[in-house]
Amino acid sequence: MHEPPALVRHESEIFLDFEGIPDRDIHYIVGVLVHQRGDVNYHAFWADSDADEPRLWSDFLAILAAYSDAPLYHYGQYEARAVGALAKRYQSAADALLGRLVNLNAYVYGKVYFPVRSNRLKDIGRWLGVAWPIPEVSGVDAVVWRHRWDETRDDAAKALLLAYNEADCQALRALADELTRLREFGAEDPRVDSSTRPKQYATDAGRGLHRELETILRSAHAEYAHTKISLRRDEPPTLDREPRRAGGQPGHPGYCATPPKATRVVQVSPSTECPRCGQSQLNSSKLRDKTVVDLVFTENGCRKTVTKYVGAIASCPQCGARSCNPPEVATMPRYAFGWNLQAWVVYQRLVLRLPYYVIGQALDEQFHVHVNQGTIVAFMRNVARAYAETEELSRAQLLCSPFIHADETKLNVQGTNHYAWVFTDGRHVLFRLSATRECSLVREVLGEYGGILITDFYGGYDAVPCRQQKCLVHLIRDLNNDLWRRPFEAELERFVLEVRNLVVPIMEAANTYGLRKRNLGKFRKSVDRFYRRVITSRVYRSDPVRAYQKRFQRYRQSLFTFVEYDGIPWNNNMGERALRHLTVQRKISGSFYESLAPAYLLLLGLAQTCRFQDKPVLEFLLSGEKDVDAFKPTRRRRSATARSPRAKQNDRGVQGVIAAAPATAHAASVLVQEGSASTSSRREAVPGRVACGA
Numbered sequence: 169m170h171e172p173p174a175l176v177r178h179e180s181e182i183f184l185d186f187e188g189i190p191d192r193d194i195h196y197i198v199g200v201l202v203h204q205r206g207d208v209n210y211h212a213f214w215a216d217s218d219a220d221e222p223r224l225w226s227d228f229l230a231i232l233a234a235y236s237d238a239p240l241y242h243y244g245q246y247e248a249r250a251v252g253a254l255a256k257r258y259q260s261a262a263d264a265l266l267g268r269l270v271n272l273n274a275y276v277y278g279k280v281y282f283p284v285r286s287n288r289l290k291d292i293g294r295w296l297g298v299a300w301p302i303p304e305v306s307g308v309d310a311v312v313w314r315h316r317w318d319e320t321r322d323d324a325a326k327a328l329l330l331a332y333n334e335a336d337c338q339a340l341r342a343l344a345d346e347l348t349r350l351r352e353f354g355a356e357d358p359r360v361d362s363s364t365r366p367k368q369y370a371t372d373a374g375r376g377l378h379r380e381l382e383t384i385l386r387s388a389h390a391e392y393a394h395t396k397i398s399l400r401r402d403e404p405p406t407l408d409r410e411p412r413r414a415g416g417q418p419g420h421p422g423y424c425a426t427p428p429k430a431t432r433v434v435q436v437s438p439s440t441e442c443p444r445c446g447q448s449q450l451n452s453s454k455l456r457d458k459t460v461v462d463l464v465f466t467e468n469g470c471r472k473t474v475t476k477y478v479g480a481i482a483s484c485p486q487c488g489a490r491s492c493n494p495p496e497v498a499t500m501p502r503y504a505f506g507w508n509l510q511a512w513v514v515y516q517r518l519v520l521r522l523p524y525y526v527i528g529q530a531l532d533e534q535f536h537v538h539v540n541q542g543t544i545v546a547f548m549r550n551v552a553r554a555y556a557e558t559e560e561l562s563r564a565q566l567l568c569s570p571f572i573h574a575d576e577t578k579l580n581v582q583g584t585n586h587y588a589w590v591f592t593d594g595r596h597v598l599f600r601l602s603a604t605r606e607c608s609l610v611r612e613v614l615g616e617y618g619g620i621l622i623t624d625f626y627g628g629y630d631a632v633p634c635r636q637q638k639c640l641v642h643l644i645r646d647l648n649n650d651l652w653r654r655p656f657e658a659e660l661e662r663f664v665l666e667v668r669n670l671v672v673p674i675m676e677a678a679n680t681y682g683l684r685k686r687n688l689g690k691f692r693k694s695v696d697r698f699y700r701r702v703i704t705s706r707v708y709r710s711d712p713v714r715a716y717q718k719r720f721q722r723y724r725q726s727l728f729t730f731v732e733y734d735g736i737p738w739n740n741n742m743g744e745r746a747l748r749h750l751t752v753q754r755k756i757s758g759s760f761y762e763s764l765a766p767a768y769l770l771l772l773g774l775a776q777t778c779r780f781q782d783k784p785v786l787e788f789l790l791s792g793e794k795d796v797d798a799f800k801p802t803r804r805r806r807s808a809t810a811r812s813p814r815a816k817q818n819d820r821g822v823q824g825v826i827a828a829a830p831a832t833a834h835a836a837s838v839l840v841q842e843g844s845a846s847t848s849s850r851r852e853a854v855p856g857r858v859a860c861g862a
Contacts (some may be wrong), residue, residue: 169354170363173275173347180204180238183340185333186250187310194218195250196314197329198228201337202235208341210334225254232265239270241340243289249711272340275347281363293339296346301331427459428474428536436479461537462506465790472535509537510547511789517548518775519785521753545764551789552767558794559770562596562777563613565797569593571620571637571736573743574610574629577751580759588769592746597776599769607631620729622740625719637729639740640671650712659710663702670698674731678738688731695728746776
């Protein structure tokens with residue numbers, strides 16, 4: 169079991185199985201197994217000929233109406249396609265029926281691995297104890313029996329078909345019961361293994377052997393010469409070592425060295441006035457010192473500075489308040505780190521994607537600064553808090569943009585799937601984290617946004633109350649892949665050809681003239697003709713084509729929004745580009761900590777904003793500026809006139825170039841080029857902007 173099945177059961181349930189003849193596109197048996205409060209009843213609706221199919225469908229709808237709250241359990245996609253086809257054929261409410269369907273295969277595939285050779289319902293059903301009228305029966309046998317009955321009207325063939333259908337329904341019920349049992353008791357069942365943590369079985373003697381062998385393995389480390397192995401069976405192994413000192417041990421992540429020797433000493437004058445009551449006569453107590461380690465950046469590199477601040481703590485004889493001048497020094501620990509060093513660490517983690525322990529090694533080897541991994545995490549949180557204002561500025565700039573790209577991706581947060589959302593207009597990037605894929609977070613971020621939202625075809629975006637543009641790259645990619653999978657399906661090829669003839673001229677005009685309404689608005693008539701001629705007036709038999717027909721109908725108002733406005737991209741490449749850095753980091757890290765993930769995403773949005781505006785991330789962090797738009801790099805950047813032609817196309821808003829294929833070939837291909845930039849600058853140390861050490 170990879171994960172417990174999340175199947176929810178109800179008091180009234182219907183287990184559904186259809187039998188049909190594929191080459192005639194008819195259905196002659198609908199088997200319904202009704203389970204209600206422990207009572208189980210099987211109903212079979214039979215069609216003698218094609219003309220009886222309407223009666224079969226009406227009888228089926230009648231029994232569903234009697235159990236209006238019961239979910240319809242099935243296995244695979246055949247029943248869903250059959251219900252959709254029959255509902256459309258006889259003008260029934262398809263959406264209501266399809267909304268009640270529950271595919272049990274979705275709770276098995278990739279989640280539960282039964283001890284059988286395949287995920288076929290019959291293989292799982294036999295293992296669960298369900299018997300079919302003939303051993304090793306399959307759907308082909310059912311087609312043969314039906315043809316035999318059509319020729320001979322043999323009652324034995326009809327009885328076999330009804331028994332076969334009832335066994336399928338019983339197998340569905342047995343599978344649902346087993347999935348429910350696995351959800352409730354699978355973790356304690358000795359017959360059930362976890363795919364991530366397989367159970368280990370051993371006899372009493374075997375457990376003793378494992379214990380002794382693992383003792384040897386634990387001692388096979390770098391300090392083996394100082395370790396003695398104990399193989400006594402009645403006592404746990406002991407290590408013959410010197411007594412451990414208090415605190416973190418050298419090399420442990422919690423270990424931090426003492427402050428280094430200062431290269432500069434600053435005498436801090438005591439306060440002259442009490443900050444609480446205004447008393448001017450203050451008493452000076454004993455001297456205190458604070459050591460700050462920081463980096464100073466120059467044109468040729470950077471160097472470490474160690475500054476010790478020494479001063480007396482002043483106390484007020486009237487109110488007892490204690491103060492230090494400047495006040496920031498009083499809040500500093502005895503050993504602290506300056507802002508430049510923190511910015512350098514964040515840059516290493518954020519832009520260069522270095523692990524925490526590697527950053528610690530780099531600090532030790534390059535600057536002789538000894539920090540633990542917890543301190544590096546504190547740097548990330550400290551810098552993220554400092555730039556919370558910058559995130560709000562980016563959000564305000566986004567909401568003023570005429571369009572916003574939105575996209576999402578899965579993120580493993582301590583073993584649980586979360587979703588990272590990105591919002592960008594090509595200059596500002598904003599990240600958010602949510603526990604689910606519900607689009608309530610999108611509505612919360614966008615608020616009353618009145619521009620155009622550019623997204624993929626995830627259905628949750630449809631609930632956002634603003635005009636939308638669906639990514640045509642996703643549509644073209646799906647058409648291309650389906651055409652590769654079904655190269656000899658003529659109806660699909662003709663449909664892709666029609667889409668190609670519509671899309672390619674629009675893309676060529678966008679590539680030539682840019683995303684201007686003046687040049688693209690003329691294609692609205694072509695879009696209307698395409699819908700009248702290809703989408704609304706035709707009936708298709710191919711399942712993929714019918715799926716695309718529904719997609720075109722559903723997104724009629726959002727597929728070609730870009731031809732009605734100036735400067736609206738027709739793809740979501742910018743959103744995917746903003747996410748790409750995170751997806752690479754996800755492959756490297758595997759998982760993120762829940763407490764640190766929001767801070768990381770905030771800083772990543774800041775870094776991606778700098779990157780999209782062609783500004784160096786490290787120099788921005790060192791500058792102390794909070795507004796990326798207002799920040800001007802000190803070092804001369806590459807000018808726009810020296811940029812490549814592809815980069816200039818991106819500036820005009822065209823992120824892809826459609827290369828038209830021959831008439832019967834695949835629709836198009838999208839080429840995207842991505843750039844990046846980073847550099848450093850100089851900035852002097854600021855004593856007040858420090859983070860705690862160990």
